[in-house]
Amino acid sequence: MIKGSLYISLMLMLIVLLGCETDRSVEPDFKNYFVKYYGAGGNQQGVDLVVNADGTMLLLGNSRQGDIQRFFVTKIDSTGEILSSRFYGEAVSSAFPEVAVDIEPTFDGNYVVAVQKTIGPGDRDAKLLKISPDLNVLDSVVYTYPGDEELVSVTPLQLSGDGFLLTGSTTSILVSNPPDPSNLTDPFNFRLDANLDYLGPIESLWDVGGENGNNDKGIKIIEQGVNNFTMFMQANPQGDLHFFKAPIDASGNIGGTGSFVQISETGQSYQLSHARVNSGNGSVLLTGSTASGQVYFVVLNSQLQTSPDQHINRGNQRLNLSLAGKINGISSAPTKSGDYLLLANEEFLIGTQTRSRLVLVRLNFLGQILNSQVFGAEGTYEGAGVAELPNGKIVIIGTGTLGNQQKMMLIKVNSVGQFLN
Amino acid sequence: MRRLIDRRLLKSLWLTVSLLAMLAIPSLHAQDKCDPEVTLTLANDEFNAGHFYGLEAILKPCLETNTFTKEQRVRAYQLLTQTYLILENPLAAEDSYLKLLEANPEYVSSPDRDPIDVVYLSKKFTATPIFSWFAHAAGNVTMPRVITDHNVTPGSRQQYSIRPRWALGGGIIWNYNDRLTAELGLDFVNTSYGYFQDKIFTDDNLTMTEDQLALHMPLSVKYTYIRKGLSPYAYAGLSGSALLSANQNFLVVDRTPGETADEGFAEQTTELDIDVAFRRDVINRAAHVGAGFRWKYKLDYLFVDVRYSFGLNNVVRQDRLIRDYAVVGSDEPTFAAGYVDDFFRLDQAMISVGYIKPLYKPRKLKRARSTRGVLKDVKEQDND
Structure with missing residues (x-):
C-alpha cells in the first residue's frame, strides 16, 4: 500500500518536473502591463505624453529638487524602458523657474514643449521649446507679454503652414478694451511660425460685445482647415463657467458678435480641462467637470455642433461613476475601435487629509460607460493624460506618491484597464 | 448423613x-x-x-x-x-x-x-527494515532565482539577500535494501528572504522582506555507503510544497541631499506590511540533491544532512502580479513602495539533524540466495 503510494508519488513528481518554468515559458507580463515611476531626486509630476507610431513614448514632467524647478522629457519604449532622458532649465535655484504644461509632436518629426516661465511675482510668460526625437534642443523662445499668462496648450499647425498656436489665459489689460477692472482673466492665443517667431496675438481679440466673462481661459485651439481655427475654452459670461468654443481667423481674430458659443448644458458650472481632436473622424472630445463633482464629457461631431442634443454622446455627458469622492475629468482620448478613454481624478478625504486616485473609464461611441478602473494607494495619485497604444493597450501618465515623494508615474494596462494580458 | x-x-x-x-x-x-x-x-x-x-x-x-x-x-x-x-x-x-x-x-x-x-x-x-521513519530539525536559507526582472523604478539597482530560518519535519523511508532507499517527508518550513533596491532616483532605497510558511513534501531516492561508524549517503529527488502564508514588509527611504556635503541627507521613511499569499502559487515544486552522514545509535541512527533544492516553477501568480481584483489594496506595494515581484523560482539550502528509527521486520526471503552465492560470500570473508 505504502510502497504503491510511493511509486505513484514518484510518477507524479516526474510529470510535474516536465513543467520547469524558464524565461521562455513565462509570459513577459510586466512588459505588457506595468506601473513605473520616472524622474529624479525630489518631487516630479507627470504632465503629458506623446505616443509615437512605433510605440515609443515621450513623457513630459516637472521636477522640483529643493529650490530647483525644472522640467524633463523621458523617452521610453513600449515596455517602459528608458531610451533617453533629459532635464531642461537651470540646474540651480532660479528666480525664473520653468514649468512644462504640454508636449506635442510636430509635423517635421520633432516635438514642441509648451513651458510656463515665471518672470516675477504674478508675471508668467509663455515659452516654447522645440526638441528633436533624441531630446536635443532645436530652438526655444520666450514670449514676453504684459500681465500674467497661464499657458495651457500648444497646437502644431499643418494645413496653415508650419507654425504653432498657443493658448491659455492672461491678466493683461491690453486684451480688454477699454480695460475692465472686474475682468480677471481672458483667453489668449499666440500664433508662431515654424521658426517660433511671434505672429500675434491680436490685442482686441476678446472685445466682442462683452460676450466673454471675467474668468476665461483658453484650453486648446484646433486647426480645422487652412487658417480656420477653433478655440475651446472655459468662460463665464453669465456667471457660471461653461465650455465654450470660438472661431479664430488667420490673424487670430474672433469671428465677431455671436462667435462665442456655449457647449455645456445650462444649470450649473463646468470646468473644461482638456480638448482633443479625434483624427479618425474629426470629432472633438471635451473633458471637464461639473461643480458638483462629476465628470462632464462632450463629444462634438466634426461640424462642431454645440447644442447638447447635437452632442454625439447626448444624454451621457455627465458620468455617474459611483465613486464617493469628487471626480474631476482630466483628459480623454479616442480609440481605434471608436470608443473613448476618459481619465479622471477622484478626490476624497481620509480623516482630515485629502487623497486622490486616478480613474480610467472606457466609454462607447455614445458615451455609455463600458468599464472603469481606479488606480492608486494611500497618498496622492493624479492622472494627467491618457492615450491608446498602437496595439490597443492603454497608457496613463500622472503623478504618484512613492514613499514620501511625488514621482512621474506611467501606468500601462490592457484595453479594459486591467493589469492583465 | x-x-x-x-x-x-x-x-x-x-x-x-x-x-x-x-x-x-x-x-x-x-x-x-x-x-x-x-x-x-x-x-x-x-x-x-x-x-x-x-x-x-x-x-x-x-x-x-x-x-x-x-x-x-x-x-x-x-x-x-x-x-x-x-x-x-x-x-x-x-x-x-x-x-x-x-x-x-x-x-x-x-x-x-x-x-x-x-x-x-x-x-x-x-x-532489514522495510520501512523506517525519521524526524529532523533544520535551518534553511532561501534564495530567489529570477526568471524575469521587473523594475518599477528604471535605473535602480536590486539584489536579494538570504535570511536564515528553520524547519521541522519527518517522514517515512522505504528500504529497497540496505543501501538504496526511497524517502517521503513532510516538513513544516519557515522561510524568508530579503530584497534591497537602491539608486532609486539616485539616493532613495527600498528594503523588502518576505516571510513564508509552507508544507514541503520531498520525495528522494538515497544511496548509503554503509561503513562502520559514519555512513555517508547522497540522494536526489523532487518535492511539492503547499504555501500556508506569505507576508511582505516594505521600508521606503526617501533621501534628500542637503545643500552642502556637510549637511548629509534628510531621510523620510515609509513602512507598510501586506499579506501577499494571493500573489503566490499555493502549490510549488522543486528538485533537490543532498548528502550527509548517519551514525549508528543502538539500533537506530542519527544523521546530519545538507540539501539544496532548486525551485522549478515561478512562484509569482502572473495574473496577480500587480493587482488581485478581489483584494482591496493588493496593488499598494506597487503604487506606494514602487515594488513589483520579479518572476522567480525559490531555491533553498537546508542543513538538518535528525533521527532515523528503523522498523525492523525479520522475515524469510521470498528468494533465498543460492548456495554458490553464499559460498562466495564465505570465501570473501575468509579472504578478508
Whole structure:
C-alpha cells in the first residue's frame, strides 16, 4: 500500500518536473502591463505624453529638487524602458523657474514643449521649446507679454503652414478694451511660425460685445482647415463657467458678435480641462467637470455642433461613476475601435487629509460607460493624460506618491484597464 | 448423613487444592529453574554433550517468561537453531532463527562463529527494515532565482539577500535494501528572504522582506555507503510544497541631499506590511540533491544532512502580479513602495539533524540466495 503510494508519488513528481518554468515559458507580463515611476531626486509630476507610431513614448514632467524647478522629457519604449532622458532649465535655484504644461509632436518629426516661465511675482510668460526625437534642443523662445499668462496648450499647425498656436489665459489689460477692472482673466492665443517667431496675438481679440466673462481661459485651439481655427475654452459670461468654443481667423481674430458659443448644458458650472481632436473622424472630445463633482464629457461631431442634443454622446455627458469622492475629468482620448478613454481624478478625504486616485473609464461611441478602473494607494495619485497604444493597450501618465515623494508615474494596462494580458 | 457430607466436602476441597497446586507448580518450577546464565550454561553443556532432545525443555521456561536479556535470547535461539538443524527439523530451525532476528535484528551469522548450515539458513532470512521513519530539525536559507526582472523604478539597482530560518519535519523511508532507499517527508518550513533596491532616483532605497510558511513534501531516492561508524549517503529527488502564508514588509527611504556635503541627507521613511499569499502559487515544486552522514545509535541512527533544492516553477501568480481584483489594496506595494515581484523560482539550502528509527521486520526471503552465492560470500570473508 505504502510502497504503491510511493511509486505513484514518484510518477507524479516526474510529470510535474516536465513543467520547469524558464524565461521562455513565462509570459513577459510586466512588459505588457506595468506601473513605473520616472524622474529624479525630489518631487516630479507627470504632465503629458506623446505616443509615437512605433510605440515609443515621450513623457513630459516637472521636477522640483529643493529650490530647483525644472522640467524633463523621458523617452521610453513600449515596455517602459528608458531610451533617453533629459532635464531642461537651470540646474540651480532660479528666480525664473520653468514649468512644462504640454508636449506635442510636430509635423517635421520633432516635438514642441509648451513651458510656463515665471518672470516675477504674478508675471508668467509663455515659452516654447522645440526638441528633436533624441531630446536635443532645436530652438526655444520666450514670449514676453504684459500681465500674467497661464499657458495651457500648444497646437502644431499643418494645413496653415508650419507654425504653432498657443493658448491659455492672461491678466493683461491690453486684451480688454477699454480695460475692465472686474475682468480677471481672458483667453489668449499666440500664433508662431515654424521658426517660433511671434505672429500675434491680436490685442482686441476678446472685445466682442462683452460676450466673454471675467474668468476665461483658453484650453486648446484646433486647426480645422487652412487658417480656420477653433478655440475651446472655459468662460463665464453669465456667471457660471461653461465650455465654450470660438472661431479664430488667420490673424487670430474672433469671428465677431455671436462667435462665442456655449457647449455645456445650462444649470450649473463646468470646468473644461482638456480638448482633443479625434483624427479618425474629426470629432472633438471635451473633458471637464461639473461643480458638483462629476465628470462632464462632450463629444462634438466634426461640424462642431454645440447644442447638447447635437452632442454625439447626448444624454451621457455627465458620468455617474459611483465613486464617493469628487471626480474631476482630466483628459480623454479616442480609440481605434471608436470608443473613448476618459481619465479622471477622484478626490476624497481620509480623516482630515485629502487623497486622490486616478480613474480610467472606457466609454462607447455614445458615451455609455463600458468599464472603469481606479488606480492608486494611500497618498496622492493624479492622472494627467491618457492615450491608446498602437496595439490597443492603454497608457496613463500622472503623478504618484512613492514613499514620501511625488514621482512621474506611467501606468500601462490592457484595453479594459486591467493589469492583465 | 452428616458424616457423608463432610467427607464429600473434604474430598472436593482436596481436589481443588490439588488442582491449584498442579497449576501453580510448573510456574514456580519454571521460575525456580530459570536462572538465565545457569540455564544457558546447562543448555550449552547439553548441546556439547549431544543431548539435543532435552534442550528445548531446558530453554523453554526462560524463553516463555522473558527472563533472558536480549543477548541471552540470541544465544538461546542460536542453540535452538543449531539443535533443530541437527535434528533435521527445518521448520523449527527457521522459526528459531526468526526469533533470533527478532531479538537482534542486526544479527549476522558468521562462518567463524556459526556452523555452516546455520550460515546457509541465515541467508534465507533478513531483518532489514522495510520501512523506517525519521524526524529532523533544520535551518534553511532561501534564495530567489529570477526568471524575469521587473523594475518599477528604471535605473535602480536590486539584489536579494538570504535570511536564515528553520524547519521541522519527518517522514517515512522505504528500504529497497540496505543501501538504496526511497524517502517521503513532510516538513513544516519557515522561510524568508530579503530584497534591497537602491539608486532609486539616485539616493532613495527600498528594503523588502518576505516571510513564508509552507508544507514541503520531498520525495528522494538515497544511496548509503554503509561503513562502520559514519555512513555517508547522497540522494536526489523532487518535492511539492503547499504555501500556508506569505507576508511582505516594505521600508521606503526617501533621501534628500542637503545643500552642502556637510549637511548629509534628510531621510523620510515609509513602512507598510501586506499579506501577499494571493500573489503566490499555493502549490510549488522543486528538485533537490543532498548528502550527509548517519551514525549508528543502538539500533537506530542519527544523521546530519545538507540539501539544496532548486525551485522549478515561478512562484509569482502572473495574473496577480500587480493587482488581485478581489483584494482591496493588493496593488499598494506597487503604487506606494514602487515594488513589483520579479518572476522567480525559490531555491533553498537546508542543513538538518535528525533521527532515523528503523522498523525492523525479520522475515524469510521470498528468494533465498543460492548456495554458490553464499559460498562466495564465505570465501570473501575468509579472504578478508
